[in-house]
Amino acid sequence: MSTKISMQDVKKSFGPKDVLLGVNMEVEAGKSMVIIGGSGTGKSVTLKCILGIIEADSGLITVDGMDVAKQRGRARETLLDKFGMLFQGGALFDSMLVWENVAFRLLRGPRKLSKSDARDLAIEKLRRVGLEPETADLFPAELSGGMQKRVGLARAIAAEPEIIFFDEPTTGLDPIMADVINDLIREIVVEMGVTAMTITHDMRSVRKIADQVAMIHEGIVQWTGPVGAIDDSGNAYVHQFINGLPDGPIEAIR
Amino acid sequence: MTLVTGFLASIGAAILGLCQATGALVLFAVSGVSHIFLPPYYFGELWRQFIRIGYFSLPVVGLTALFTGGALALQIYAGGARFNAEAVVPSIVAIGMVRELGPVLGGLMVAGRVSASIAAELGTMRVTEQIDALTTLSTNPMKYLVAPRLLAATIAMPILAFIGDVIGIMGGFLVGVGRLDFNPTTYIRTTYDFLTTGDVTSGLIKAAVFGFIIALMGCYQGYHSGRGAQGVGRATTNAVVTASILILASNYLLTEALFPA
Numbered sequence: 195m196s197t198k199i200s201m202q203d204v205k206k207s208f209g210p211k212d213v214l215l216g217v218n219m220e221v222e223a224g225k226s227m228v229i230i231g232g233s234g235t236g237k238s239v240t241l242k243c244i245l246g247i248i249e250a251d252s253g254l255i256t257v258d259g260m261d262v263a264k265q266r267g268r269a270r271e272t273l274l275d276k277f278g279m280l281f282q283g284g285a286l287f288d289s290m291l292v293w294e295n296v297a298f299r300l301l302r303g304p305r306k307l308s309k310s311d312a313r314d315l316a317i318e319k320l321r322r323v324g325l326e327p328e329t330a331d332l333f334p335a336e337l338s339g340g341m342q343k344r345v346g347l348a349r350a351i352a353a354e355p356e357i358i359f360f361d362e363p364t365t366g367l368d369p370i371m372a373d374v375i376n377d378l379i380r381e382i383v384v385e386m387g388v389t390a391m392t393i394t395h396d397m398r399s400v401r402k403i404a405d406q407v408a409m410i411h412e413g414i415v416q417w418t419g420p421v422g423a424i425d426d427s428g429n430a431y432v433h434q435f436i437n438g439l440p441d442g443p444i445e446a447i448r
Numbered sequence: 449m450t451l452v453t454g455f456l457a458s459i460g461a462a463i464l465g466l467c468q469a470t471g472a473l474v475l476f477a478v479s480g481v482s483h484i485f486l487p488p489y490y491f492g493e494l495w496r497q498f499i500r501i502g503y504f505s506l507p508v509v510g511l512t513a514l515f516t517g518g519a520l521a522l523q524i525y526a527g528g529a530r531f532n533a534e535a536v537v538p539s540i541v542a543i544g545m546v547r548e549l550g551p552v553l554g555g556l557m558v559a560g561r562v563s564a565s566i567a568a569e570l571g572t573m574r575v576t577e578q579i580d581a582l583t584t585l586s587t588n589p590m591k592y593l594v595a596p597r598l599l600a601a602t603i604a605m606p607i608l609a610f611i612g613d614v615i616g617i618m619g620g621f622l623v624g625v626g627r628l629d630f631n632p633t634t635y636i637r638t639t640y641d642f643l644t645t646g647d648v649t650s651g652l653i654k655a656a657v658f659g660f661i662i663a664l665m666g667c668y669q670g671y672h673s674g675r676g677a678q679g680v681g682r683a684t685t686n687a688v689v690t691a692s693i694l695i696l697a698s699n700y701l702l703t704e705a706l707f708p709a
Contacts, residue, residue, distance in 0.1 A: 242580070245580075245583065245584060246583075247580050247583050247584075271586045271588075274583065274584065274585075274586040275586050277584055278584070279581070279584040281577045281580070281581055282577070283576055283577060285576055285577040285578050285580065285581035286578075286581075287578055287581070288578075298585050298587075299585050299586065299587075302488070302490070302587070303488070303586060303587070349585075359584075
């Protein structure tokens, strides 16, 4: 397996606050990596650094061997074409209809389709995530949280990206809907053969979605390994986190 | 001594902060303007913004101009009567509206409506990660969100100001003829005779600059909005306040440049 995403000694600070203190991580092509860790440990910043939304202070991030920081203009757009992302809150464009959200990438840019073709494709993707075609002509505000996540998922896969990021995909959902979303993510990752990176606190998600797991704490990757090894990791941080223990190396603010 | 150095340090920090904010705003403006000229172009988004900023501001600008023109006619009549110069009402109303009040009051009204709306919209998009989502969809937010708003406002504002000028002069005409017993034909002829092309174009140039300022401040404050409802609220307030101040300041500078004493 080739390495799809590589991070070497990536550091990022916001003013006096050091968030990433030297993150090292490799994600193999076609595999699903799940990043776990407490709130405010830099998981989202890690994803945003890979996307170039946040510029890392130092270190090297490569996608398919290309240095992310050096991509500008058209080259950067080509790099971003490889990505799809499901945001924690959906991040749907509330001024657009659901199908326009899903087909956003297909209505503009080099792979632009006609409006009717883009709409047909959007409806197909909505069906893929379990939504009726009637949903297409609603506005995001008219949908429930679970439906918004599904639309976000449909948008993330609409242009058939090579890499998909999932930022806390089950946060705010009831356990049944969370499980439905987990299943959908796993199915899509396997079916499309994409490389996936997921941030979550939900251990049920971890066990369903992950091939590999990385635990981030205090700005560095404390442990990484296959999901099957997580219960016997021998790492105190992982042990405390996955079992939700109040005592351990991770200090809980009470 | 510590008190003095502390005082000087606070002044220095304030000046550095101002320089930093000015630099950031200028870089943002340069980036926004460069994206107007560089492909890809989002004509659909430009048209939508043109309608939102221009067309939907027409009632506000029109009513402002109508009442301002009427009030101006009454004031000039009352003031002119002190030295038997009531006849200057049509010409002064026209010049006052076209050179100054049309673009400035129109600009301030549009600043209240449009700057606030842009800042709130972009601020909410920032807070709900919609701007980040644009990036992940291979779309540059500066090009998709900022450039169309800057261009639309810069084009729409002179058109609004021109319409405001006409309505303002009409307001003066209605008061002049209805309340001050001016002859309608004489009023219109005097207005037409006194106005020069320079009067009109100077007002339109001002309006274009004001339009750019209105969109720039709305976009800048919204794009850099803080987190939560409070962050968006602050961005909206800052957008209206800074746009209004910059309109008044740039109006003085433009007047100096266009009509040197």
